[in-house]
Amino acid sequence: MDQENRFANAENDEEQQPQQPKEEKTSPLLEKIQQLGQTNVPQLSQDSNIHCLTIVGQIEGHLQLPPQNKTTKYEHIIPQIVAIEQNPKIEGLLIILNTVGGDVEAGLAISEMLSSLSKPTVSLVLGGGHSIGVPIAVSCDYSFIAETATMTIHPIRLTGLVIGVPQTFEYLDKMQERVVSFVTRHSKIPEEKFKELMFEKGNLTRDIGTNVIGTDAVKYGLIDEVGGIGQAIRKLNELIDLNKKSDEQSEGLVQ
Amino acid sequence: MILYTMMPHDLIFPTDENDYGKQLTVTYDGIPLMVEKTENAEYRVIRVLSSDPNHFLHQKYAPGSKISF
Structure with a gap:
């Protein structure tokens, strides 16, 4: 002392x-x-032009999960995306995914926000980007997956109170269609292939579907490239430069 | 004890209502943090919720460190 x-x-x-x-x-x-921790000098460098959102744990829907769960809450993510869109200093967004999936509506909401962002976005799947993590991963301008990372593609299911009428099935089918159409619109995977993977039997122990690993995800056209953080940042900087150039060009045209 | 049921875990063992109140989200020095209250009127940082990568470099707000308001 x-x-x-x-x-x-x-x-x-x-x-x-x-x-x-x-x-x-x-x-x-x-x-x-x-x-010794005596001085607390805030060594703030200037604002980073790349911001990063991490989608981890479960994607929380309208029901708050108990605090022992790791969750990504849409009420956190969505205002951050709005702020990123508005802040002129931020030029690009990196999405890191390691999620088990979660609420369909919340996941689709985040995906739609990301796909409509005017700034360049790059996603990187590390570990896992399962079920509703798939549309989030493909919603970005360019997507990466680590070689060891996996993505589970499976049909939508419902927990809780289910009314046992045929309309419930139709409702589920429509919800699934939203996911399928989003993924096929934002990636190179054909709808038939995606559905084939989704309804595959014998791959998952307790479910219908497929567990797609790194290189396979790229092979199917779901993800653009196998890579890590280095490649992801490089690609993002590339897209930022392209974005700047096209902005300059369009400004030139106006004048 | 093994429970042979298809009921979800949280339906059988519901979470204590008080557990939800423990964690809260605050903005401290312009950094959004998820904190948990400790016994001695301090808050322990659970997670940095910011999207700015620079905020994660602050030793002061690293997860596990304690802050007081």
Whole structure:
């Protein structure tokens, strides 16, 4: 404790006499001060032009999940996307996915927000981007998947109270159609192939569907490329440059 | 104990209502954080909810660190 205090006092003394150029001498001392947690110098660099959204855990719908669950809440994500769209300093958005899926409506809401964002977006699936994570991954301008990451494609299901009438099935079918059409519109996978994977039997132990791994997702046209964070950032910077160039061109046309 | 049921886990063992109140979302120094109240009127950071990657570099608000209002 004594030592800590002494360092702190030494620092204060120097602050009182800023005329003397002692900075080089004090640098090891300053280092110690930082290590001991005595000074809290906010070393803020300028605003990052790339923002990042992480979609982790379960995608929470209208029901709040117990706090032991890791969730992504749409009431957090959607205002952030609005802010990113509005902030002129932000030029691109990176989406990192490691999700088990969750609420269909919430997932589709996030996907629609991302696909309609005017700034370049790149998604990266790490670990897993299952069920409703699939439309979120494909909603971006360019998508990456880690080689070991997986995506489960399976039909929509319902938990809770179900009314046992044929209309329930029709309702579910319509909801599924929304997911299928979103994915096929925003990726290169044909509808037949996506449905084939979705209704495949014998792949998942307790469900109908397919677990698509990294390179297979690219092969089917669901994801654009296998890669990691380096490739994703590089691609995003590339798209940002393209976006800037096209902006300049369109401005030139107006004049 | 093994429960042979198709009932969802949370329907059989409902979460204590008080657990929902423990966590809250705050904006501290312009950084949105998810915090949990500790015994001595402090808040422990659970998660940084910001989309700005720079906010994750602040040692002060790293998950697990304690802040007080």
